[in-house]
Amino acid sequence: MTTQQTLSIIKPDATRRNLTGKINALIEQSGLRIIAQKRIHLTRAQAEKFYGVHAERSFFSDLCNSMTAGPVVVQVLEGDNAVQKYRDVMGATNPANAAEGTIRKEFAENIEANSVHGSDSTDNAAIEIAFFFSQIEIVG
Numbered sequence: 001m002t003t004q005q006t007l008s009i010i011k012p013d014a015t016r017r018n019l020t021g022k023i024n025a026l027i028e029q030s031g032l033r034i035i036a037q038k039r040i041h042l043t044r045a046q047a048e049k050f051y052g053v054h055a056e057r058s059f060f061s062d063l064c065n066s067m068t069a070g071p072v073v074v075q076v077l078e079g080d081n082a083v084q085k086y087r088d089v090m091g092a093t094n095p096a097n098a099a100e101g102t103i104r105k106e107f108a109e110n111i112e113a114n115s116v117h118g119s120d121s122t123d124n125a126a127i128e129i130a131f132f133f134s135q136i137e138i139v140g
């Protein structure tokens with residue numbers, strides 16, 4: 001057992017369609033615990049900084065547009081192997097390739113508006129959690 005934390009974002013395409021509760025239900029059904037959560041509206045500068053690793057990708061500008069199109073819900077999830085477990089619960093980046101029962105299979109609109117973000121490594125999880133939360137906001 002390796003208890004980890006990971007950073008989740010419920011993206012604007014999902015908050016617009018009132019899916020926060022349905023996505024949280026899939027998270028909780030997987031055994032992950034939501035130990036911090038807040039609803040915010042990202043500024044352009046925040047979105048560009050958060051997704052800085054993708055700055056050279058062709059879709060970077062569209063991605064930043066979609067991430068600032070409405071509110072997001074940022075969350076810290078905790079559980080056994082939380083980083084990989086949440087990637088499994090999310091499903092593939094392109095919902096066309098996502099497995100049955102995953103968040104993206106159930107809810108994503110397309111490869112860009114794919115409803116959720118999840119950290120891809122424990123190192124990035126620590127960086128991404130610190131981007132949005134202070135320690136006193138994380139209650140395990």
Ligand code: ADP
Nearest residue numbers: 054059063092093111112113114116117118120
């Ligand atoms: P993931 O979110 O599965 O970790 P990436 O880190 O590769 O995927 O990409 C970050 C986000 O950028 C994706 O969730 C998606 O919103 C968007 N994205 C990725 N690839 C594409 C693409 N080919 N076209 C448009 N948007 C994309």
Ligand code: MG
Nearest residue numbers: 117118119120
């Ligand atoms: Mg990623």
